[in-house]
Amino acid sequence: MxxxxxxxxxxxxxxxxxxxxxxxxxxxxxxxxxxxxxxxxxxxxxxxxxxxxxxxxxxxxxxxxxxxxxxxxxxxxxxxxxVNRGWTVHGREVVAQAGLKMMRLARICAEHDLIGFEWAIGVPGTIGGAVCQNAGCWGGQLSDVLLDVAGLIPGEGPRRWQAGELGLGYRSSALRQGRWPGALVETATIRLAPGDGAAAKGDMARLTVERNRTQPIKSKNCGSVFKNPPGDSAGRLIEAAGLRGAREGAAQISEQHANFIINHGGATAADVLELIERARRRVRERFGLDLEPEVEAIGREAVVGRAS
Ligand SMILES: Cc1cc2nc3c(=O)[nH]c(=O)nc-3n(C[C@H](O)[C@H](O)[C@H](O)COP(=O)(O)OP(=O)(O)OC[C@H]3O[C@@H](n4cnc5c(N)ncnc54)[C@H](O)[C@@H]3O)c2cc1C
Structure with a gap:
C-alpha cells in the first residue's frame, strides 16, 4: 500500500x-x-x-x-x-548533537584545551553524517576518538552504540552499509586528550591553508568522489587515465584535484553520474581497479556505486 x-x-x-x-x-x-x-x-x-x-x-x-x-x-x-546543534564538555569528553558541524566542534575542543580533533577542521559536514561515514582526514578519523553514539532504531526504539559496535572502517560504518536502515544518530561522545588549545588552533589554521592550496574548496562539490584504493590515490588514477578537466554539461572533473567533481552552475545529478561512471570505466580499463564511490547517491533513480 x-x-x-x-x-x-x-x-x-x-x-x-x-x-x-x-x-x-x-x-x-x-x-x-x-x-x-x-x-x-x-x-x-x-x-x-x-x-x-x-x-x-x-x-x-x-x-x-x-x-x-x-x-x-x-x-x-x-x-x-x-539541526540539533548542542554540545557539552565533561572533562576530556565532549557530547555533541548530530546537527553540529565537525568544524565547529573542532574549534570548541581547542577552546577547551582538548586536542586530537584538529583534523576535523577539514570536514564540512555534521556529526551525524560523520558517524555514518567515519569521516576523517589528515591521518585522523572519527573512530580514533569516538566513545559512543546515542540514537534511535526505527521500530525498536532508543539505542546506545559503543563505538566498537558501529563497524567503523575507511569511510564506512554499519549505519551507512545498512545494518540498521534508517537509524538516527542523535548524539556522539568523543574523548580527547588535555593539551594546548592555542597550539591546536594554530595547527587547524595551517591545515586550512594547505587544504585551500590543494583542493577546489571554494567551488560547489561533494569532497572526494571516490575512496582511495589501498596504497594509491583515486585522484592520481583518474588523472593518469586522462580525465583531469573532463566535462559533462556543467559538471567537470577538477583541474586542481581529479578526485573532485565541480558543479560550475546548473549541473545535474545525471551529468555528475556520467563523469563518475566514465572515471570508473577508464580506471578499470587502464589499471584493472574498481574505484568505489565515497559520495552517496540518494533519491529516485539513484544509481551510483552500481557495479558496471
Ligand atoms: C569540500 C569538501 C571537503 C570534504 N572533505 C572531507 C574529508 O576530508 N574527509 C571526509 O571524511 N569527508 C569529507 N567530505 C565529505 C563530508 O563532509 C563528510 O562525509 C561528512 O561526514 C558528511 O556529513 P553531512 O552532515 O554533510 O552528511 P550528509 O551528506 O547530509 O549525509 C551523509 C549520510 O549521513 C546520513 N546522516 C546525516 N545525518 C544523520 C543523522 N543524524 N543520523 C543518521 N544518519 C544521518 C545521511 O542520511 C546520509 O546517508 C568533504 C566534503 C566537501 C564538500
Whole structure:
C-alpha cells in the first residue's frame, strides 16, 4: 500500500514548518538535487523519525548535505534535516548533537584545551553524517576518538552504540552499509586528550591553508568522489587515465584535484553520474581497479556505486 494515504498526507501537511516539493539543491554542497516531497528542519528529529516509521512514510536524514549526490528526480517521502546543534564538555569528553558541524566542534575542543580533533577542521559536514561515514582526514578519523553514539532504531526504539559496535572502517560504518536502515544518530561522545588549545588552533589554521592550496574548496562539490584504493590515490588514477578537466554539461572533473567533481552552475545529478561512471570505466580499463564511490547517491533513480 502506498504511504500516500489521505491520513498521512494530512498529517504531513500539518507538521509545523513543513515544506512541500522543496528543491534539495540548496541543502547540498554540490548544489544539485531535485525536490523532496516533504522537507523539514528539526531540532528533535527522533520524534519525527518514530512517527514516520509508524505511519510507513519513507524518510531520509540529512546533515549538511556534503557527501550526497541527490537525484534530479528528487527524494520520495520526507527529508528531515537535523539541526540539533548542542554540545557539552565533561572533562576530556565532549557530547555533541548530530546537527553540529565537525568544524565547529573542532574549534570548541581547542577552546577547551582538548586536542586530537584538529583534523576535523577539514570536514564540512555534521556529526551525524560523520558517524555514518567515519569521516576523517589528515591521518585522523572519527573512530580514533569516538566513545559512543546515542540514537534511535526505527521500530525498536532508543539505542546506545559503543563505538566498537558501529563497524567503523575507511569511510564506512554499519549505519551507512545498512545494518540498521534508517537509524538516527542523535548524539556522539568523543574523548580527547588535555593539551594546548592555542597550539591546536594554530595547527587547524595551517591545515586550512594547505587544504585551500590543494583542493577546489571554494567551488560547489561533494569532497572526494571516490575512496582511495589501498596504497594509491583515486585522484592520481583518474588523472593518469586522462580525465583531469573532463566535462559533462556543467559538471567537470577538477583541474586542481581529479578526485573532485565541480558543479560550475546548473549541473545535474545525471551529468555528475556520467563523469563518475566514465572515471570508473577508464580506471578499470587502464589499471584493472574498481574505484568505489565515497559520495552517496540518494533519491529516485539513484544509481551510483552500481557495479558496471
Ligand atoms: C569540500 C569538501 C571537503 C570534504 N572533505 C572531507 C574529508 O576530508 N574527509 C571526509 O571524511 N569527508 C569529507 N567530505 C565529505 C563530508 O563532509 C563528510 O562525509 C561528512 O561526514 C558528511 O556529513 P553531512 O552532515 O554533510 O552528511 P550528509 O551528506 O547530509 O549525509 C551523509 C549520510 O549521513 C546520513 N546522516 C546525516 N545525518 C544523520 C543523522 N543524524 N543520523 C543518521 N544518519 C544521518 C545521511 O542520511 C546520509 O546517508 C568533504 C566534503 C566537501 C564538500
Amino acid at each position: 502506498s504511504w500516500r494515504s489521505p491520513a498521512n498526507e494530512g498529517w504531513l501537511r500539518d507538521l509545523p514548518g513543513v515544506r512541500r516539493d522543496q528543491p534539495l539543491a540548496r541543502n547540498t554542497s554540490f548544489n544539485i538535487g531535485g525536490p523532496a516531497d516533504y522537507f523539514l528542519e528539526s531540532e528533535t528529529p527522533a520524534e519525527l523519525v518514530a512517527a514516520c516509521d509508524e505511519r510507513g512514510i519513507p524518510y531520509r536524514l540529512l546533515g549538511a548535505g556534503t557527501n550526497l549526490l541527490i537525484s534530479d528526480a528528487g527524494v520520495e517521502g520526507v527529508v528531515i534535516r537535523c
